[in-house]
Amino acid sequence: MNPNGTKRSAGRPREAVLTRQKITDAAIKLLRTGSLKALTVSALAERLGVAPSAIYNHADSRATILSWVQESIAQQLDASGFGTEPWRAATERWAWSYYRLLREHPWFVEITATVPLRDAEVSARMYERVAYGLRAEGWRVRDVLHTISALESFIFGAAFDAAAPSDIYATGVHAQAAPILTAIVRAHDEVVANSELNTGEITFDLGLQAMLDGLHARHSHPKIANE
Amino acid sequence: MNPNGTKRSAGRPREAVLTRQKITDAAIKLLRTGSLKALTVSALAERLGVAPSAIYNHADSRATILSWVQESIAQQLDASGFGTEPWRAATERWAWSYYRLLREHPWFVEITATVPLRDAEVSARMYERVAYGLRAEGWRVRDVLHTISALESFIFGAAFDAAAPSDIYATGVHAQAAPILTAIVRAHDEVVANSELNTGEITFDLGLQAMLDGLHARHSHPKIANE
Numbered sequence: 510m511n512p513n514g515t516k517r518s519a520g521r522p523r524e525a526v527l528t529r530q531k532i533t534d535a536a537i538k539l540l541r542t543g544s545l546k547a548l549t550v551s552a553l554a555e556r557l558g559v560a561p562s563a564i565y566n567h568a569d570s571r572a573t574i575l576s577w578v579q580e581s582i583a584q585q586l587d588a589s590g591f592g593t594e595p596w597r598a599a600t601e602r603w604a605w606s607y608y609r610l611l612r613e614h615p616w617f618v619e620i621t622a623t624v625p626l627r628d629a630e631v632s633a634r635m636y637e638r639v640a641y642g643l644r645a646e647g648w649r650v651r652d653v654l655h656t657i658s659a660l661e662s663f664i665f666g667a668a669f670d671a672a673a674p675s676d677i678y679a680t681g682v683h684a685q686a687a688p689i690l691t692a693i694v695r696a697h698d699e700v701v702a703n704s705e706l707n708t709g710e711i712t713f714d715l716g717l718q719a720m721l722d723g724l725h726a727r728h729s730h731p732k733i734a735n736e
Numbered sequence: 737m738n739p740n741g742t743k744r745s746a747g748r749p750r751e752a753v754l755t756r757q758k759i760t761d762a763a764i765k766l767l768r769t770g771s772l773k774a775l776t777v778s779a780l781a782e783r784l785g786v787a788p789s790a791i792y793n794h795a796d797s798r799a800t801i802l803s804w805v806q807e808s809i810a811q812q813l814d815a816s817g818f819g820t821e822p823w824r825a826a827t828e829r830w831a832w833s834y835y836r837l838l839r840e841h842p843w844f845v846e847i848t849a850t851v852p853l854r855d856a857e858v859s860a861r862m863y864e865r866v867a868y869g870l871r872a873e874g875w876r877v878r879d880v881l882h883t884i885s886a887l888e889s890f891i892f893g894a895a896f897d898a899a900a901p902s903d904i905y906a907t908g909v910h911a912q913a914a915p916i917l918t919a920i921v922r923a924h925d926e927v928v929a930n931s932e933l934n935t936g937e938i939t940f941d942l943g944l945q946a947m948l949d950g951l952h953a954r955h956s957h958p959k960i961a962n963e
Contacts (some may be wrong), residue, residue, distance in 0.1 A: 543738065595816075622900040627908025636905065637914035645917055652942075654905060654924040658897065659890075659943030666893025674848035678863065678881060681854025687864035690853075690869055697881040715879075716886030722953055723946030 527567055533577045540616045579624040580631035582617050585610055588635050591642025597721055599642050608713055611668035617663050671709030754794055760804045767843045806851040807858035807931030809844050812837055815862050824948055826869050835940055838895035845892050857904025
């Protein structure tokens with residue numbers, strides 16, 4: 510059960526076998542290879558070479574371990590612009606860091622949609638900072654949560670979509686049935702070939718800019734902006 | 737193996753045992769209960785009470801069956817506004833039909849991101865109609881595919897996000913660490929209570945309108961609109 514395959518000397522172990530960080534890291538490794546269902550306390554115990562009871566000495570439940578994972582990932586999101594930069598620049602920075610993180614850790618989408626903030630203080634503080642940045646620039650209290658949520662929806666979907674094969678829209682033998690689409694796919698391939706961004710990033714950039722333009726107009730419009 | 741539990745009389749069966757429609761319907765039922773991996777030819781054969789070879793008499797591969805599913809679902813998307821209504825109204829109608837369909841069939845996101853259009857003529861024709869509608873109103877060839885793709889990203893993410901618990905942002909014991917977020921969540925709950933839409937629909941509406949506003953501005957801007 511010892512993952513290093515070495516014999517442990519008798520008596521007190523040379524280092525603390527378990528820490529929150531070690532459990533979290535092992536959980537992330539499990540989640541990388543499987544889905545949310547793959548993360549069980551017994552699978553974790555096996556990976557760490559300990560008995561399940563040893564894990565329960567540190568975390569009272571699987572839910573707690575999930576919240577540690579959620580926090581460890583949320584910490585990597587760049588919310589530093591909120592409160593220091595204009596909201597649009599701050600949102601752009603945050604959204605790109607979120608998109609890149611999700612492309613690297615696609616399984617994180619499921620965690621984000623599963624772990625309530627009440628169980629994840631670091632994540633709650635991250636959202637607090639986003640909310641503070643928007644409110645400080647006059648966003649209405651009642652608009653902020655839907656705005657964050659709509660942005661996250663787009664980021665989640667874009668990260669998911671980026672995993673699709675790049676030729677998914679190619680019409681192949683149906684080119685005659687879809688001549689406009691076929692020409693469009695060809696033009697699109699040229700755009701991608703001439704860009705430093707890949708196709709997922711180009712789409713993300715377009716959608717994010719469009720959404721921010723729309724949010725900006727909405728936010729600036731006096732009829733809407735007045736509380 | 738007969739799914740109806742009745743005895744089949746000897747000789748010629750009273751009805752054709754397999755059709756494309758029956759195989760597609762059975763595949764959709766399998767996908768509803770499991771993931772994409774649950775759809776195998778042998779699982780389908782078992783559900784239909786036939787030998788796998790009987791299925792191969794109709795569909796040459798699992799990929800073909802997936803394309804039938806993709807087409808059967810794509811047919812339910814409302815692209816009827818493209819070419820008959822202004823692009824914005826048409827896009828809104830299409831996006832809402834897509835969102836509602838994905839909320840009912842969340843597994844369809846995976847199919848859409850997996851089955852290439854070259855294998856799914858009905859889907860290719862659906863996208864052709866969308867592309868036609870946008871082109872007819874002067875959208876640049878090179879912009880159309882990324883626009884469709886960005887809209888789909890948002891729709892996918894919103895449908896996914898709608899499955900999250902409605903109190904996911906509630907800060908609970910961390911209310912003091914996140915006072916602005918806590919006030920925002922309370923205001924949000926009031927908005928939802930006073931709306932005919934549920935929280936997922938309100939978010940979808942906000943994000944879609946913002947994105948369409950931004951796309952509209954982009955499309956109307958002469959510097960961008962000229963080919």
